[in-house]
Amino acid sequence: MTPPPIDIIVPVYNAPLDLAACVDSVLEHSGGDFRLLLIDDASPDPDISAYFGALRARRLEQIVLLRNPSNLGFTLTANRGIVEARKVADIVLLNSDTVVTRGWLDKLARCAASDARIGTITPFSNNAEICSLPRFCVNNPWPRDTEAMVSALERAAVPTYPDLPTGVGFCLYVRRTLLDAIGAFDPAFDLGYGEENDLCLRAAAAGYRNVLCEDVLVLHRGGSSFGDKRAALSERNMVLLVERHPDYLDLVHEYIAADPLRPLRELALSLHRIRGGPRHAILHLLHGHGGGTEYHVRALIAASSEAFRHYLLIAVGDNWRLEDYVSGELVAYDFQRAAGESWSEFLGGIASRFEIDLIHLHSISGCRQGLQSSLVGLGIPYGYTVHDLNFACPTITFLGAEGRYCGAITDTGRCRVCLAAHAEFAHIDIEAWREAHRGLLDHAAFTIAPSRWAAQTLSKYFPHHSPAIIEHGSASGAAREDAVYTRIALPDDGIPTVAVIGAIGADKGARRLERLVAMTRERRLRLRWVLIGYLDRGREQSQSVDAVFTQHGPFDSREIGALLDHYRVRLVAYPSVCPETFSFTLSEAWAAGRPVVVPPIGALAERVRASGGGWVLSESEWLDDERMLARIGALVAPEHAAAYAAAAKHAATAPQSTLEAMAEATMAIWHDALVRAPRRATVAPVSPARCLDALHYKAWSPSTSWARQPEQHSSAAQAIPASATPPKRNAALVSMVRASLSIRHTFAGRLLYRLAPRRLIDALRQQL
Numbered sequence: 001m002t003p004p005p006i007d008i009i010v011p012v013y014n015a016p017l018d019l020a021a022c023v024d025s026v027l028e029h030s031g032g033d034f035r036l037l038l039i040d041d042a043s044p045d046p047d048i049s050a051y052f053g054a055l056r057a058r059r060l061e062q063i064v065l066l067r068n069p070s071n072l073g074f075t076l077t078a079n080r081g082i083v084e085a086r087k088v089a090d091i092v093l094l095n096s097d098t099v100v101t102r103g104w105l106d107k108l109a110r111c112a113a114s115d116a117r118i119g120t121i122t123p124f125s126n127n128a129e130i131c132s133l134p135r136f137c138v139n140n141p142w143p144r145d146t147e148a149m150v151s152a153l154e155r156a157a158v159p160t161y162p163d164l165p166t167g168v169g170f171c172l173y174v175r176r177t178l179l180d181a182i183g184a185f186d187p188a189f190d191l192g193y194g195e196e197n198d199l200c201l202r203a204a205a206a207g208y209r210n211v212l213c214e215d216v217l218v219l220h221r222g223g224s225s226f227g228d229k230r231a232a233l234s235e236r237n238m239v240l241l242v243e244r245h246p247d248y249l250d251l252v253h254e255y256i257a258a259d260p261l262r263p264l265r266e267l268a269l270s271l272h273r274i275r276g277g278p279r280h281a282i283l284h285l286l287h288g289h290g291g292g293t294e295y296h297v298r299a300l301i302a303a304s305s306e307a308f309r310h311y312l313l314i315a316v317g318d319n320w321r322l323e324d325y326v327s328g329e330l331v332a333y334d335f336q337r338a339a340g341e342s343w344s345e346f347l348g349g350i351a352s353r354f355e356i357d358l359i360h361l362h363s364i365s366g367c368r369q370g371l372q373s374s375l376v377g378l379g380i381p382y383g384y385t386v387h388d389l390n391f392a393c394p395t396i397t398f399l400g401a402e403g404r405y406c407g408a409i410t411d412t413g414r415c416r417v418c419l420a421a422h423a424e425f426a427h428i429d430i431e432a433w434r435e436a437h438r439g440l441l442d443h444a445a446f447t448i449a450p451s452r453w454a455a456q457t458l459s460k461y462f463p464h465h466s467p468a469i470i471e472h473g474s475a476s477g478a479a480r481e482d483a484v485y486t487r488i489a490l491p492d493d494g495i496p497t498v499a500v501i502g503a504i505g506a507d508k509g510a511r512r513l514e515r516l517v518a519m520t521r522e523r524r525l526r527l528r529w530v531l532i533g534y535l536d537r538g539r540e541q542s543q544s545v546d547a548v549f550t551q552h553g554p555f556d557s558r559e560i561g562a563l564l565d566h567y568r569v570r571l572v573a574y575p576s577v578c579p580e581t582f583s584f585t586l587s588e589a590w591a592a593g594r595p596v597v598v599p600p601i602g603a604l605a606e607r608v609r610a611s612g613g614g615w616v617l618s619e620s621e622w623l624d625d626e627r628m629l630a631r632i633g634a635l636v637a638p639e640h641a642a643a644y645a646a647a648a649k650h651a652a653t654a655p656q657s658t659l660e661a662m663a664e665a666t667m668a669i670w671h672d673a674l675v676r677a678p679r680r681a682t683v684a685p686v687s688p689a690r691c692l693d694a695l696h697y698k699a700w701s702p703s704t705s706w707a708r709q710p711e712q713h714s715s716a717a718q719a720i721p722a723s724a725t726p727p728k729r730n731a732a733l734v735s736m737v738r739a740s741l742s743i744r745h746t747f748a749g750r751l752l753y754r755l756a757p758r759r760l761i762d763a764l765r766q767q768l
Contacts, residue, residue, distance in 0.1 A: 119208025348683025
């Protein structure tokens with residue numbers, strides 16, 4: 001089918017520089033059978049006449065120059081353009097303060113050709129109310145790289161051409177068949193404001209669609225039209241619009257509340273960041289359990305975001321959540337593996353779409369088999385940080401069936417016996433387990449450990465791998481949605497408080513803590529316990545009647561110092577029964593100047609021995625609750641004051657890696673990996689449609705009252721000739737609305753206010 005000719009109508013009133021930019025962009029970026037109709041609405045600025053003269057001298061066959069003998073206003077000038085346009089041409093109403101971009105007219109025409117029911121088309125813009133991006137209903141700055149944004153919109157588009165409640169008049173494509181059916185703009189809207197909304201509402205009533213063309217960008221300066229008349233025109237015409245279309249405000253308000261275009265904007269902006277952001281992209285892969293691993297990853301991303309694009313992938317079974325941060329805003333994709341789709345196609349498709357150069361594994365426990373089968377042959381370099389020793393032992397904790405630390409033994413015969421005693425691990429072949437993870441490590445571009453203990457322990461199981469040691473950087477903490485900010489009071493009786501910090505499960509010593517509290521109570525020891533966090537039996541904030549034990553509940557880690565002060569904590573204890581690879585809570589305790597007492601295993605013991613910021617329990621003290629309690633009691637006793645003061649000083653001055661140092665060391669490893677093993681992936685990217693599905697995109701449709709057949713709206717869809725005179729308005733109704741607003745603080749005003757239609761009241765209140 002041959003596309004129809006298109007006539008572009010630009011009403012002109014002053015602003016010659018804006019007009020010149022608009023005309024230049026149209027001539028540069030438009031093709032096919034088009035004409036540009038410029039109509040000077042009796043502009044007083046002599047530069048407009050001069051510009052028209054210069055255009056006339058160029059003898060451009062696409063340009064038609066017209067002038068109104070007197071100022072008619074936007075609405076009647078636009079209608080004149082419709083009359084002057086070719087009778088078979090679709091029209092584009094274009095503001096003179098716009099700049100069009102590559103391919104705009106062809107893409108609008110393609111949109112129109114996709115569905116004969118499309119009556120009006122609006123593109124995206126920086127300033128187009130419900131069609132604005134990046135921020136919705138905001139006048140956004142012009143993009144620094146317009147072509148990059150156009151390209152992103154094209155790559156993000158399916159296209160879907162979603163319905164809108166109304167078009168936006170800065171750039172409005174109108175099909176000729178619609179004009180023939182319902183006529184031009186209603187002259188009742190005088191100089192302008194609301195005439196395009198009225199046209200679109202009449203179009204919907206006649207069975208036509210108002211749609212967005214999501215792969216077109218037209219820049220719009222905006223805000224310069226009408227001058228001092230702007231507020232009065234807006235108020236007057238809003239009343240007229242709502243009087244004609246009583247459901248209009250509800251329709252638009254519901255649309256704005258739903259913001260159905262958000263996924264379209266998010267995908268486009270996410271793809272735009274690929275061109276406009278840092279060159280290389282890192283995909284961080286972890287489980288969905290939160291905790292210290294996720295805390296570290298987010299801190300690392302924040303500290304290196306200027307040098308790399310980062311994506312966080314939480315892989316759990318077939319459901320993978322990809323997080324992208326665009327200008328500080330979270331864009332979250334919920335991808336689902338399709339039936340019959342291989343893991344390589346799934347991971348590779350996501351990586352290709354977002355042009356991932358390097359994958360950083362932090363935990364694969366949420367989708368172990370899928371990741372093991374896809375990473376090695378994917379063609380994208382990857383590396384691994386040892387947050388736990390899960391590659392070596394599926395229990396992670398190294399706890400035997402009796403709940404004791406095994407010492408990280410490597411003998412597979414003893415490991416088989418141990419796993420057989422754990423119901424959840426009894427099915428695991430430990431040799432196959434380690435061999436599969438050895439394969440991952442053998443092909444990894446790098447391996448990182450946060451402590452010497454973690455590095456050495458991994459090497460015990462995988463002797464050919466010696467991880468680089470990069471200590472986790474200390475941060476200011478992070479907020480959490482369930483944080484408790486209410487603080488429980490403790491008796492001010494001089495009894496020393498010992499704190500335990502974190503979410504304490506069995507491996508972190510939950511049962512041991514309960515026994516220590518019970519023994520403290522039974523023996524009436526001058527000791528008090530506070531858990532800044534919660535036990536695995538419940539998160540609720542609580543305190544025992546005798547105040548021997550207080551559970552603060554989930555906390556904002558930025559407040560850890562203040563919480564330690566509030567609860568008058570002298571010592572932070574670690575009743576853990578298994579080793580840790582680092583421990584953020586140890587860093588937080590030291591940052592608050594509190595000495596610690598830790599088990600003789602793992603990174604806790606390594607760090608305390610190196611700094612002197614606390615005490616390491618002996619083997620017998622760690623294994624025996626009574627001896628542990630006795631040691632803790634002695635450490636906070638008055639006679640131990642000198643040793644305590646020395647440990648507290650060492651704690652406060654213990655050297656800790658900064659986020660900047662951690663990020664710098666990690667980035668050096670990333671750069672080296674990219675040089676040694678550049679990306680070679682060839683998997684096809686996931687489609688824009690699939691990305692939109694992952695963003696939960698659902699195209700908006702008008703309510704049934706706006707989706708009726710034309711014959712059901714014979715009065716609403718009545719054609720209005722371009723030269724029609726304004727119809728009579730309900731003057732009494734409008735007068736009542738105005739009167740109620742002007743004297744709304746008086747008794748009479750309140751009475752009128754109750755009688756006036758609510759929608760008109762709301763419309764006018766916005767203008768006062």
